[in-house]
């Protein structure tokens with residue numbers, strides 16, 4: 001009996017973690033679409049104004065989560081591509097940036113980048 005209730009508890013705990021992640025992903029997608037997609041494209045696929053983020057250049061070993069925080073807060077100097085500099089993006093909170101990171105990393109994973 002004890003084992004069963006423990007198993008039930010464990011399932012509940014796991015599903016609530018999965019749910020929290022799903023919410024962060026959705027929020028990340030929303031903030032991304034509003035602030036980043038005009039240059040980085042729908043689902044980070046790139047446009048003529050900015051590079052795709054779902055790309056091996058942005059693998060977490062090459063561009064850590066910190067590089068995302070910095071890009072949003074300070075902008076990024078053009079160095080990998082010829083789109084010009086990325087301006088800093090106003091109006092995206094630190095919490096929202098973390099959700100964008102979850103969103104982009106999830107898409108990268110789905111695309112087999114890591």
Ligand code: HEC
Nearest residue numbers: 035036039050067068071076078079080081083084086089
């Ligand atoms: C006005 C266009 C524009 C917008 C809007 C924009 N970016 Fe960028 N971003 C760029 C360009 C161009 C580069 C490429 C710079 C280069 O040549 O390496 C870039 C590079 C980056 C990089 C890589 C930085 C590095 O260290 O190399 C990250 C991460 C990034 N963008 C995230 C974001 C996120 C997240 C948002 C939304 C909050 C966003 N960008 C909005 C144009 C944009």
